[in-house]
Amino acid sequence: MSEIVINKFKCVRCGQCILACPARVYTRNSPLESTVLAKDGEERCIACNHCIAICPVNAISVNSLDSSDCDFFTDGVYPRLEHIISLVQMRRSIRTYSNVPVDDSQIEQLLNAVRWAPTAKNRLPVKWLIINGRKKVVELGGLVINWFRRLKGVDEMLDAWDLGLDPIFRGAPCVVAAYTTADSPWAAVDCSIAMQTFDYCAAAMRLGTCWAGYFINVAQKDMEINKWLGLSRDEEIYASLMLGNIGGEFYQKIPPRPEIKVKWIQ
Ligand SMILES: Cc1cc2nc3c(=O)[nH]c(=O)nc-3n(C[C@H](O)[C@H](O)[C@H](O)COP(=O)(O)O)c2cc1C
Numbered sequence: 001m002s003e004i005v006i007n008k009f010k011c012v013r014c015g016q017c018i019l020a021c022p023a024r025v026y027t028r029n030s031p032l033e034s035t036v037l038a039k040d041g042e043e044r045c046i047a048c049n050h051c052i053a054i055c056p057v058n059a060i061s062v063n064s065l066d067s068s069d070c071d072f073f074t075d076g077v078y079p080r081l082e083h084i085i086s087l088v089q090m091r092r093s094i095r096t097y098s099n100v101p102v103d104d105s106q107i108e109q110l111l112n113a114v115r116w117a118p119t120a121k122n123r124l125p126v127k128w129l130i131i132n133g134r135k136k137v138v139e140l141g142g143l144v145i146n147w148f149r150r151l152k153g154v155d156e157m158l159d160a161w162d163l164g165l166d167p168i169f170r171g172a173p174c175v176v177a178a179y180t181t182a183d184s185p186w187a188a189v190d191c192s193i194a195m196q197t198f199d200y201c202a203a204a205m206r207l208g209t210c211w212a213g214y215f216i217n218v219a220q221k222d223m224e225i226n227k228w229l230g231l232s233r234d235e236e237i238y239a240s241l242m243l244g245n246i247g248g249e250f251y252q253k254i255p256p257r258p259e260i261k262v263k264w265i266q
Contacts (some may be wrong), residue, residue, distance in 0.1 A: 085108030098247030
């Protein structure tokens with residue numbers, strides 16, 4: 001439910017809001033008339049704010065926001081496809097981190113960017129945990145290892161930990177996790193999209209990252225870890241990355257990958 005106001009004196013009848021709205025909030029009776037709210041439009045609105053971003057004359061406000069609250073694209077242009085493909089190919093899982101801590105301001109810049117990652121029905125359910133500082137990361141890694149100690153067939157991992165290595169977080173000075181309530185309909189997908197968006201932006205900042213799969217897996221089962229993280233019983237971690245300044249893996253080439261498997265149906 002949103003509060004929507006259409007200024008019919010400003011509306012230039014371009015119909016862009018009608019085309020952009022995924023929830024059919026807007027309509028008009030004829031091309032000559034200004035846009036009006038469709039029946040139950042305000043109830044259906046998912047507050048994606050597409051309408052106020054696309055309206056060329058600032059004729060709509062949604063929950064007191066209007067076009068004047070929308071920034072223009074940076075530099076006014078889309079980035080070039082070659083640059084995006086290069087970023088996808090250059091991002092690597094990094095497992096050698098330097099002792100230099102990640103600046104809070106860099107993490108804040110990354111968190112700011114992921115506000116624009118898509119979520120199902122624009123529900124924006126994703127919340128973030130930043131475990132920053134090697135001391136806390138090692139403490140958390142120890143909890144993950146404790147959970148593994150009760151399993152068979154993980155001796156290699158346990159031996160590595162006992163030798164002072166870090167098979168869980170690979171020596172990273174920071175761990176980032178995305179979580180939400182387990183009853184959120186697209187919890188895993190929304191969190192994963194947000195985290196991969198964070199990941200590509202981190203790569204563009206030349207920071208090192210690696211998905212923390214062992215941690216995600218154990219955190220979903222171990223209430224002690226969730227308690228340590230301050231999560232409530234109904235909240236669950238769905239995505240996590242190690243994060244740090246790169247300490248020794250400096251790639252100049254792209255690792256080869258097999259051809260994609262695809263079926264075209266047309
Ligand atoms: C869901 C997921 C979980 C992962 N978990 C771990 C992990 O716990 N530890 C690790 O070192 N790498 C982990 N990785 C990194 C993969 O091993 C890595 O993405 C893969 O080998 C390809 O390398 P690249 O990321 O450099 O292209 C994980 C990757 C994904 C997508």
